Amino acid sequence: MPIRRRVPRRPRRGAVPLIAVCLTTLSPAVAGAATPPRPDHDPALQRQLEDLIRRPGGPPGVIAVLKDERRTRVVKAGVADLETGREPGVHDHMRIASAAKAFSGAVALSLVRLGDLSLDDTLGERLPHLPDAWSAVTLRxxxxxxxxxxxxxxxxxxxxxxxxxPRHRFDSRRLLDFVADRPLHFPPGSRYRYSNSDNIAVALMAEAATGERYERLLRELVYRPLGLRHTSLPQDHRMPRPYLHGYDVSPPEPPEDVSELIGMSGVWASGGIVSTPADMTRFIRGYAGGKLYGQDVVRQQRAWVEGASEPAGPGKNKAGLALFRYATRCGVVLGHTGNTPGYTQLFAATPDGRRSLTFSTTTQINQTLKPDLLRTLRAVQENFVCALLKGKGKG
Known part of the structure; x- marks a missing residue:
């Protein structure tokens, strides 16, 4: 059944230490008649991935998917599973971490297009049970x-x-209760500060506006229109098979498989989605290209402010509405990043959605845990963006 409005647009007012570190740093027509993905033979790109997995603390595996209007290229190095030695594949499941914030953005902006939500709707209007001190915060x-x-x-x-x-079952819709006694850090709109609470509130606003659960909104407004068949929002710790195994790599200790270390109920709309490189390619081409909503919404989404994704993406970062602008030396792409135990993600596409890059590694890399490796990762990602935009790699 299609999503239907249930309320008026304007309602009446009324690695245990590793876990703590990661959570404080936590986000068919469109798919087109693509050629089957095939391994890429660009030696410069291949060499960079092989160098990345050999770095101290580097990921056991990495896979990148570059897609334009003519072909899909896959570059990969290392393994998906240290026990079996299996190579990474485009249909392997993985945790996309805070890149999931783009999905809550896709739901919310689709509802803006439908008239169920407005970017100027406030928490006080949509979620009056939340603290009065937060009531003026808008969806925007x-x-x-x-x-x-x-x-x-x-x-x-x-x-x-x-x-x-670590596998505690939280009530995902009550996560904001943990900070309900706290005031805002600053007046809304006065500065940028990345917060996992934001996208929990976005999902709750979407539910309040439609009377539908967030998981169903994802299926009807995002998965189905973009042809995502291997993307889900689990509550528990289990990974669908096959999957890229994620590892804690902390030399001199051997890598530890942390793929199923924590449950997803504690991150939910802020970071709980599981997907595949193939599905993420479909998603970012449609999402960055504005296929889910009209140009008026796209223009508002791309009102950039100073701010970076977590971890920072390639080049100079700016923040829009559940979307980041990455200005590299070769041009601009739009997307999102994410990191969680075992995984670091980037997906990005040109503003028209015609060229895209999905870049996935099987260990957590961020400024807190591995600042040197993050610098290397961002440089490699920028080189892959250049290969996407210019048709060649840089060694």
Whole structure:
């Protein structure tokens, strides 16, 4: 059944230590008649991935998918599973971490197009049970990370619960309760601050506006229109098979498989989605290209402010509405990044959606854990963007 409006647009007012680190740094027509993906033979790109997996603390495996209007290229190095030695594949499942924030953005902006939500709707209007101190925060500010909401994943109570039981089953719709006694960090719109709370609130606003669960909104407004058949939002820790195994790589200790270390109920709309490189390619081409909503919404989504994704993407970063602008030396792409135990993600596409890059590694890389490796990763990602835009790699 199609999603239908249930309420008026304007309602009446009324690696245990590793877990803590990661959560404080946590995001058919469109698919086209693509040629089957095939291994890429660009030696410069291949060499860079092989160098990346040999770096201290580097990922056991990495896979990149570059797609333009004529072909799909796949570059990969290392393994998907250290036990079997199997190579990474485009249909392997993986945690996309905070790149999932783009999905909550896709749901919200689709509802803006339909008239169920407005970017100027406030928490006070849509979610009157939340603290009065937060009531003036708008959907626009949540999507832009300029809301000032305190981050629930930094709450001592939340972290203690997770440390005691990494697979604890949280009530995903009550995650904001962990910070409900706290004021805003700053007046809404006055500055940028990345917060996992923002996208929890976005999903709750979408549910309040439609009377539908967020998971169904994802299926009807995102998965189905973009042809995503291997993307899901689980609540537990289990990974669908086959999957890219994610590892904690902390030399001199041997890599530890952390693929199923934590449950996803504690990140939900902020970072819980599981997908594949193939599905992520379809998603970012449609999402960055504005295929899910009209140009008026696209223009508002691309009102950029100073701010970076987590971890930072290639080049100079700016923040839009659940979308980041990455200005590289070869040109601009739009997308999102994410990191969680075992995985670091980037997906990006040109503003018209015609060229895209999905870049996935099987260990967590961010400024807190591995700043040197992050610098290397961003440089490699920029070279892959140049290969996407210019048709060649740089060694």
């Amino acid at each position: 500010r949540l999507l832009q990370h300029t809301s000032g909401l305190p981050d629930y994943s930094e709450s001592p109570e939340f972290v203690e619960t997770l440390l005691a039981d």
